[in-house]
Amino acid sequence: SYENLAGRTAVVTGAASGIGEAVAVTLAAQGARVALLARRAERLEAGVEKIRADGGQALAVAADVTDDASVAAAVERIHEAYGTVDLVVNNAGVMLPNPIEAARVDEWQRMIDTNVTGVLRVTGAFAEDLTEAAAQGRSADLVNVSSIAAHLTGFPGFAVYGATKAAVTHLSAMLRDEFGPRDVRVTNIEPGVTETEIVSHLADGMQEQVGGMMEAFGALAAGELADVVAYVTSRPRHVNLRQIMVLPTRQV
Numbered sequence: 608s609y610e611n612l613a614g615r616t617a618v619v620t621g622a623a624s625g626i627g628e629a630v631a632v633t634l635a636a637q638g639a640r641v642a643l644l645a646r647r648a649e650r651l652e653a654g655v656e657k658i659r660a661d662g663g664q665a666l667a668v669a670a671d672v673t674d675d676a677s678v679a680a681a682v683e684r685i686h687e688a689y690g691t692v693d694l695v696v697n698n699a700g701v702m703l704p705n706p707i708e709a710a711r712v713d714e715w716q717r718m719i720d721t722n723v724t725g726v727l728r729v730t731g732a733f734a735e736d737l738t739e740a741a742a743q744g745r746s747a748d749l750v751n752v753s754s755i756a757a758h759l760t761g762f763p764g765f766a767v768y769g770a771t772k773a774a775v776t777h778l779s780a781m782l783r784d785e786f787g788p789r790d791v792r793v794t795n796i797e798p799g800v801t802e803t804e805i806v807s808h809l810a811d812g813m814q815e816q817v818g819g820m821m822e823a824f825g826a827l828a829a830g831e832l833a834d835v836v837a838y839v840t841s842r843p844r845h846v847n848l849r850q851i852m853v854l855p856t857r858q859v
């Protein structure tokens with residue numbers, strides 16, 4: 608168990624499944640109040656039910672991180688229910704690998720809108736909350752879920768996805784310049800292959816490629832990433848783990 612998480616107020620994006628859902632469940636189990644944000648309302652409600660059944664506090668907030676009005680409405684809803692947010696996990700993301708010659712500008716744009724602009728939109732929306740919480744002497748955290756794809760090569764078709772994650776990693780580093788001096792921690796987490804439904808959203812050929820890789824590496828479980836989020840956000844407030852790669856041992 609982790610100290611210092613009881614009484615925190617968290618928002619987790621992409622909490623309808625996979626890593627985000629696991630993060631929400633773990634933070635709630637440690638006593639945080641958690642707003643679960645994603646587009647699929649019924650999946651969020653299922654997560655909230657699970658948390659509440661275990662005695663935790665959670666709120667389902669259906670919203671699309673690519674949409675200004677949707678995020679603004681979500682912020683209002685969360686403020687009404689929980690007040691100032693002190694822990695934001697930018698986890699929502701999409702992975703749509705495709706060969707460059709296919710020129711899938713639509714899919715490139717979706718990845719950029721979700722993985723980069725979505726992270727910025729949510730960060731901007733809660734920036735005041737985080738600095739306000741820190742000014743009151745509370746712990747305040749921004750956690751961005753990037754990917755090992757920010758660094759790796761050797762995965763044909765993943766150039767644009769990797770570029771969006773490299774952007775997240777660099778944003779995390781540079782946002783510390785703004786947040787750090789105001790006692791808001793910024794942590795960038797780069798997972799390796801993790802078993803979630805992200806693979807089921809891939810096109811057929813790609814599904815086999817990534818599925819095979821998961822089997823060969825022994826993919827991480829979403830809960831193992833959630834543990835990392837709970838660890839970094841529960842350190843004493845002057846300790847900021849700013850950059851963490853988490854890989855299956857066999858993934859080289």
Ligand code: NDP
Binds near residue numbers: 647673699754801804
């Ligand atoms: P999932 O597909 O299970 O989770 C992605 C989540 O993001 C879903 O809950 C989805 O819910 C939500 N989401 C997608 N688009 C939007 C949007 N526009 N607005 C709000 N929510 C959205 O996959 P993972 O759990 O694997 O992915 C979580 C993060 O981890 C992603 O950023 C991914 O890139 C990253 N990652 C994953 C790795 C892996 O191997 N699985 C490795 C490295 C990084 P909904 O559709 O309901 O909106």
